[in-house]
Amino acid sequence: MENILEVRNLHKRFAGFALTDVTFSIPRGYIMGLIGPNGAGKTTTLKLILDLVKRDSGEISVCGLDPAEQGAQVRARVGFVHDEPRFYRHLTLSQNASLVARFYRTWDEAAFRRLAAAFELPLEKWFGACSRGNRMKFALALALSHGAELILMDEPTSGLDPVFRRELLDTLSALLHDEGASILFSTHITADLERISDYVTLLQEGRVVFSAVKDQVIENWGLVKGGLELLEGLPPGFFLGVHRGAHGFEALTNDAGEAHRRFGSAVLIDRPSLEDIIYYTFRGEVHD
Numbered sequence: 198m199e200n201i202l203e204v205r206n207l208h209k210r211f212a213g214f215a216l217t218d219v220t221f222s223i224p225r226g227y228i229m230g231l232i233g234p235n236g237a238g239k240t241t242t243l244k245l246i247l248d249l250v251k252r253d254s255g256e257i258s259v260c261g262l263d264p265a266e267q268g269a270q271v272r273a274r275v276g277f278v279h280d281e282p283r284f285y286r287h288l289t290l291s292q293n294a295s296l297v298a299r300f301y302r303t304w305d306e307a308a309f310r311r312l313a314a315a316f317e318l319p320l321e322k323w324f325g326a327c328s329r330g331n332r333m334k335f336a337l338a339l340a341l342s343h344g345a346e347l348i349l350m351d352e353p354t355s356g357l358d359p360v361f362r363r364e365l366l367d368t369l370s371a372l373l374h375d376e377g378a379s380i381l382f383s384t385h386i387t388a389d390l391e392r393i394s395d396y397v398t399l400l401q402e403g404r405v406v407f408s409a410v411k412d413q414v415i416e417n418w419g420l421v422k423g424g425l426e427l428l429e430g431l432p433p434g435f436f437l438g439v440h441r442g443a444h445g446f447e448a449l450t451n452d453a454g455e456a457h458r459r460f461g462s463a464v465l466i467d468r469p470s471l472e473d474i475i476y477y478t479f480r481g482e483v484h485d
Contacts, residue, residue, distance in 0.1 A: 199205035200258075201225040201347050201379045202246070207255035209245060213404060216241055219255070221398045221408035223379050225346075228369065230411070231383040232471060233400035234479050239383035243349050246381075260346055273301060276340025276378075279354035282332045290335050293324055294342075301343035309342035316368070331360040337368070341378065350382035354389050363384075366393050387471035391415075395473065399450030406478050407451070413466055414453060419453025422446070423464035438477025446478065449477035455464070 200222040207219040216238045223229045231239050244250040246257055248264035248271070257264055264271045284293040288311075298304040313320055316334040324332065333353060340348055348369075354362045369380055370393045384390060390397060390411065398408040407414065421436070424445050436448040449458045453466050469477075 201260060202381065203256070203258040204242070204246070205256040207242070207245060207257065208253045209241060209250065210253055210328060211241075214238070216245070216324060216403040216461055219400070219403075219405055220398075223347075223396065225379055227395040228380045228382075229396040229398060230394040231381060231398050231400065232385070232387060232390060232475060234408075234475065236402075237383070237400040238403040239400055240351055242258055243351055243381070245279075246349060247272065247275065255278065258324075262462065268484075273303065273343065276337075276343070276348045277344035278333065278336045278340055278348065278350040278353055280355055284324045284332075287322050287323055289323055290327070291320040294320075294339060297339050297344075297432075303344045305344065306341055307352040310340060312341055314336040322356060324412070325421035330357055330365070331383060331411050334368075335364065337365075346378060348378050348380045348382075352384055353382055354384060354386055362389065363392075365383040387475065390471055401478055409472075414474070415471075417451065417453060418458055418469050418474060419450050420429070420469040420473055421448045421450055421453075421456050421464050421466050423460060427460060427463060438479075438481050440477070440480075449474065 202223040204222065205220050207216060209216040219238070219242060221229070230244065233239055241250060245252050246259065246264060248268045252265070255447040257280065259271045260274050262271050262274075285296070288296075294309055298306065298309075316331075316338055318331060318335055318338065319327065324335070327335070337348075343474060366389055370410070394411050396409065397411045397414055422445065423436065428439070428441075428446055436450055439446055439448040449469060456464065456466055
């Protein structure tokens with residue numbers, strides 16, 4: 198399977214924060230969610246992929262190209278949708294699109310008009326007068342109208358109402374079939390990822406906790422519930438996070454099968470949500 202994006206051993210250090218040994222890849226035609234708590238390094242990773250921030254070391258390949266050496270070619274094949282799209286507020290959507298089109302030799306006006314119609318965009322309305330949802334759809338239409346093969350999205354559903362979020366997610370999923378694009382989007386709304394993503398990469402404090410097929414994560418990981426006495430004598434690191442209560446515990450494991458073999462019927466093992474996984478890996482051990 199061909200990878201449209203490969204990130205290997207990526208390092209970037211700032212004052213007070215470091216992105217360390219980040220590695221993941223996206224096969225062509227799939228959606229990956231980049232998740233983690235605020236400050237985990239999600240936005241920094243997206244900027245490094247676009248070479249908007251210079252990496253200290255590591256390798257990045259987009260469509261077989263290195264952004265640090267072939268930045269213009271990479272940006273021509275990538276669409277970036279910011280969490281708050283920024284265009285000229287006192288120009289119409291149509292006028293803004295005409296300005297953006299000048300930067301891309303591969304601009305397809307017919308594709309833009311088709312997407313604008315599908316998104317029901319008010320093209321003669323000022324950008325500043327549009328709703329957040331329409332601003333996001335407009336940015337997505339622009340990203341897809343120059344033949345982008347990879348779409349990078351930074352918190353695309355943040356601040357949107359649930360109905361519109363679902364419509365936008367359905368649109369993204371349809372793009373894989375209609376446009377052949379791959380999508381990497383960062384978000385803290387894990388329910389969105391559970392709906393449409395094929396792969397999930399979890400960042401915590403600048404490091405990758407895991408990068409895997411979403412369904413395998415949900416199937417293999419487990420949320421274990423049982424009596425406190427069962428925690429005695431466990432090997433270090435058996436659980437990735439534990440919540441101790443007055444009468445029992447709830448803990449996260451990345452090997453539900455091993456937990457079942459060890460504890461048997463003495464525990465209840467549920468499938469965790471992605472939100473559960475973020476919470477326990479970030480919080481570690483919690484006591485009531």
